[in-house]
Amino acid sequence: MAASKRLPVRVSAASWAGPVSIRKRSGDVVPFDPSKIREAIRKSNVSVREESLPSAALDELTRRVTRSIPQGQIPGVEQVQDLVEETLIKAGYAKTAKAYILYRAEHAKIRQSETDLMEIYKELTFSYAADADIKRENANIDADTAMGTMLKYGSEGAKYFVDNYILPRDVAAAHINGDIHIHDKDFYMLTETCCQIDLLKLFKNGFSTGHGYLREPASIQSYSALGCIAIQANQNEMHGGQSVPNFDYAMAPGVAKTFRKEYFKALGQYLNAFCSLEYGQGQALVQNAKAQVGEDVSMGQPQLYGEQLVPWLTQQALPQGGTLTAAQAQKAHDMATQTAMAETDRATYQAMEALVHNLNTMNSRAGAQVPFSSVNYGTDTSPEGRMVIRNLLLATDAGLGNGETPIFPVQIFKVKEGINYNSQDPNYDLFQLAIRTSAKRLFPNFSFLDAPFNLQYYKEGDYNSEVAYMGCRTRVMGNVHDPEREITCGRGNLSFTSINLPRLGIEAHGDLDRFYEMLDEKIDLVIRQLLHRFKIQAAKKSRNYPFLMGQGVWIDSDNLDVDEPVGEILKHGTLSVGFIGLAETLVALTGKHHGQSPESQKLGLEIISHMRRRMDEESQKTGLNFTLLATPAEGLSGRFLRIDQKIYGKLPGITDRDYYTNSFHIPVYFPIRAFDKIRLEAPYHALTNAGHISYVELDGDVCKNPKAFEAVIRCMKEAGVGYGSVNHPVDRDPVCGYTGVIDEVCPRCGRREGEGVSIEKLRELRKKFPGMPNFYGLE
Amino acid sequence: MTEGKLTQKEACVGQGVKFERIRRITGYLVGTTDRFNNAKRAEEKDRIKHGV
Numbered sequence: 139m140a141a142s143k144r145l146p147v148r149v150s151a152a153s154w155a156g157p158v159s160i161r162k163r164s165g166d167v168v169p170f171d172p173s174k175i176r177e178a179i180r181k182s183n184v185s186v187r188e189e190s191l192p193s194a195a196l197d198e199l200t201r202r203v204t205r206s207i208p209q210g211q212i213p214g215v216e217q218v219q220d221l222v223e224e225t226l227i228k229a230g231y232a233k234t235a236k237a238y239i240l241y242r243a244e245h246a247k248i249r250q251s252e253t254d255l256m257e258i259y260k261e262l263t264f265s266y267a268a269d270a271d272i273k274r275e276n277a278n279i280d281a282d283t284a285m286g287t288m289l290k291y292g293s294e295g296a297k298y299f300v301d302n303y304i305l306p307r308d309v310a311a312a313h314i315n316g317d318i319h320i321h322d323k324d325f326y327m328l329t330e331t332c333c334q335i336d337l338l339k340l341f342k343n344g345f346s347t348g349h350g351y352l353r354e355p356a357s358i359q360s361y362s363a364l365g366c367i368a369i370q371a372n373q374n375e376m377h378g379g380q381s382v383p384n385f386d387y388a389m390a391p392g393v394a395k396t397f398r399k400e401y402f403k404a405l406g407q408y409l410n411a412f413c414s415l416e417y418g419q420g421q422a423l424v425q426n427a428k429a430q431v432g433e434d435v436s437m438g439q440p441q442l443y444g445e446q447l448v449p450w451l452t453q454q455a456l457p458q459g460g461t462l463t464a465a466q467a468q469k470a471h472d473m474a475t476q477t478a479m480a481e482t483d484r485a486t487y488q489a490m491e492a493l494v495h496n497l498n499t500m501n502s503r504a505g506a507q508v509p510f511s512s513v514n515y516g517t518d519t520s521p522e523g524r525m526v527i528r529n530l531l532l533a534t535d536a537g538l539g540n541g542e543t544p545i546f547p548v549q550i551f552k553v554k555e556g557i558n559y560n561s562q563d564p565n566y567d568l569f570q571l572a573i574r575t576s577a578k579r580l581f582p583n584f585s586f587l588d589a590p591f592n593l594q595y596y597k598e599g600d601y602n603s604e605v606a607y608m609g610c611r612t613r614v615m616g617n618v619h620d621p622e623r624e625i626t627c628g629r630g631n632l633s634f635t636s637i638n639l640p641r642l643g644i645e646a647h648g649d650l651d652r653f654y655e656m657l658d659e660k661i662d663l664v665i666r667q668l669l670h671r672f673k674i675q676a677a678k679k680s681r682n683y684p685f686l687m688g689q690g691v692w693i694d695s696d697n698l699d700v701d702e703p704v705g706e707i708l709k710h711g712t713l714s715v716g717f718i719g720l721a722e723t724l725v726a727l728t729g730k731h732h733g734q735s736p737e738s739q740k741l742g743l744e745i746i747s748h749m750r751r752r753m754d755e756e757s758q759k760t761g762l763n764f765t766l767l768a769t770p771a772e773g774l775s776g777r778f779l780r781i782d783q784k785i786y787g788k789l790p791g792i793t794d795r796d797y798y799t800n801s802f803h804i805p806v807y808f809p810i811r812a813f814d815k816i817r818l819e820a821p822y823h824a825l826t827n828a829g830h831i832s833y834v835e836l837d838g839d840v841c842k843n844p845k846a847f848e849a850v851i852r853c854m855k856e857a858g859v860g861y862g863s864v865n866h867p868v869d870r871d872p873v874c875g876y877t878g879v880i881d882e883v884c885p886r887c888g889r890r891e892g893e894g895v896s897i898e899k900l901r902e903l904r905k906k907f908p909g910m911p912n913f914y915g916l917e
Numbered sequence: 918m919t920e921g922k923l924t925q926k927e928a929c930v931g932q933g934v935k936f937e938r939i940r941r942i943t944g945y946l947v948g949t950t951d952r953f954n955n956a957k958r959a960e961e962k963d964r965i966k967h968g969v
Contacts, residue, residue: 545946580939580946772942772957773956776959777956796955796956796959797956797959805963807963815967834967835966836966836967837966868938869936869937869938871937872931872936884936889931895931897930900930913931
């Protein structure tokens with residue numbers, strides 16, 4: 139018989155000092171290093187208060203593990219880990235053993251995610267968005283483009299890094315497991331979510347975006363262009379949306395400046411024509427007028443300037459000799475005023491049109507998507523502010539180059555009694571126009587300053603006291619950190635993390651006490667995580683935000699030194715705990731969701747109130763702005779559900795669809811009247827101070843029924859909703875440009891989807907509809 | 918047999934061109950539902966109208 143292999147023996151000879159090599163999971167054979175075992179035991183023990191392992195004990199345990207590895211073959215990592223567990227238990231360190239087991243399990247999960255990372259990179263590289271759900275995680279990024287894919291590479295790699303090297307183990311595990319979801323985890327080390335930008339303050343005395351100084355703008359066109367630049371510059375320093383809370387107030391000075399320019403231009407031209415002057419002579423007269431009478435002609439009360447100008451004009455010797463009569467001078471002023479009004483209106487329209495086009499087409503956010511922009515307006519009753527609002531709505535109605543519906547900016551019309559809500563209110567006509575525009579274009583959305591939780595801050599005419607919403611629904615107003623400054627401008631959300639409520643509902647098995655116990659545990663965990671992230675954010679310096687802080691956009695950043703940490707001023711922002719799937723949670727707990735039974739509604743309100751109470755308590759305790767969020771949940775709507783389906787199967791009414799219902803909404807498939815849905819959801823708006831929204835789905839041709847649309851908005855206002863919008867189908871045929879409701883057949887050109895239509899026919903139609911696009915298809 | 922291009926009268930454009938259906942996703946708009954992820958697509962399909 140040939141020499142036999144030496145068999146491994148369980149009990150080693152006294153001289154056995156352990157293996158020389160070990161086989162890693164990858165299959166590589168590397169030198170065996172006992173200090174790794176020692177370190178793993180030490181780390182596990184650190185979290186166990188009841189058992190202590192001083193240095194000598196650690197050495198002894200490591201020795202025991204090493205000597206228990208069988209001789210005669212190269213051990214594997216899993217095998218050695220099994221022996222560590224056994225050794226710890228045998229030695230009486232049961233709790234440390236348990237910690238080690240957990241640590242090993244979490245590592246396994248995280249290691250799985252590394253394999254997943256490479257699989258993810260493969261999927262990103264080789265598949266098309268149509269097939270790969272991961273490429274459609276964010277509907278605004280075209281992940282089939284180079285920049286879009288590069289963005290995803292960076293994002294997935296960053297998430298892996300944060301999971302493995304930054305997050306506390308239990309937090310990483312909770313996220314991977316689907317108990318919680320840390321939003322924008324890729325940006326964990328880098329920045330905050332969003333900001334409400336005060337353009338007025340920014341424009342005063344000009345600003346810079348890094349190279350080159352931009353003077354304070356001097357016309358409505360420049361105000362609009364610089365507004366886009368500011369949104370873009372800020373967007374590149376934050377991972378969430380950028381909103382302008384005071385859009386009408388912010389653009390109004392641009393209108394005023396343009397009006398003045400147009401007035402004096404028209405006056406000069408009129409004088410040239412009327413007095414038969416040479417070019418330049420009228421202009422020179424006007425320059426003198428500006429110097430001696432002043433330049434303060436306003437759109438709202440032009441006659442005040444006229445009263446000064448006219449007497450002065452009659453005293454000027456004209457180059458050709460003679461003077462103007464009072465009547466002639468008055469005519470000059472009147473004509474200049476009229477011309478200026480028309481020209482300013484036109485310029486404002488063009489400026490708004492340019493804004494809408496820019497924000498829909500400049501892929502300036504990380505080269506792969508347009509900035510996520512929102513604008514709030516509706517309460518400026520000055521003639522300039524009104525001109526801005528009207529023209530923004532008209533430009534939105536007209537659409538983009540081929541009449542397409544603009545996607546950005548998200549527009550929010552601030553509804554307020556006494557300003558625009560009732561027929562006698564100064565901006566009521568703009569409210570009506572907003573409704574008509576929204577009926578066609580889905581924007582603006584509507585926010586309600588009279589909702590009690592918003593009204594408490596409101597001071598008429600002070601835009602900083604008017605609650606603004608981000609397009610997605612985020613709301614930042616209250617300020618526990620600085621109760622003197624519960625204002626909108628310069629503040630935003632720092633980060634948010636959502637809890638998987640439906641899972642808690644499922645796991646509670648009808649036991650409400652157990653439900654609340656688990657909910658409180660999760661809230662504790664998320665609070666810890668938000669603070670962990672905040673600590674990282676707080677250590678960043680002003681130099682990390684050349685625009686947001688360097689240009690004073692964030693509140694109180696004006697006075698920061700470039701190398702000063704930003705923690706203190708970040709405290710004006712919010713740390714938010716979010717949730718999705720209240721409806722499914724209620725079904726799990728009671729068998730019915732809150733659309734189906736008053737008892738469920740009662741329970742739903744109790745649950746959300748409880749969460750809000752926890753936030754308020756934490757705010758009081760820490761002096762930070764902890765707030766409760768009705769999470770927007772784009773990617774998350776599927777993620778929690780997919781994980782839960784794997785674990786629990788398809789539970790009827792809970793996990794039997796492909797998504798969880800958004801926040802506190804009544805499920806989209808549940809038949810319910812609009813007014814009832816609004817009334818059931820409204821009380822949740824008051825509880826979710828970090829942001830909320832309610833939608834109503836209306837039937838197609840709501841364009842033809844603005845009264846119905848208005849009735850819905852009024853119902854929202856009366857019910858105490860904070861932010862709401864009306865959904866209705868907006869379809870468009872790219873071939874003939876028809877925008878409206880299209881079922882099977884286009885009402886304009888008669889084609890079905892995918893069918894062709896003759897060029898001759900399109901020509902005929904273009905006579906009737908001059909705005910039609912020129913569609914030639916593929917020649 | 919007549920050869921050559923179709924006359925203007927007969928030439929057709931728009932074959933294969935779909936209708937654009939713009940929908941709201943979590944509060945903001947996105948081009949068309951092609952861009953929606955699977956979960957939001959499923960949810961959009963389930964949406965019913967609310968009577969006024």
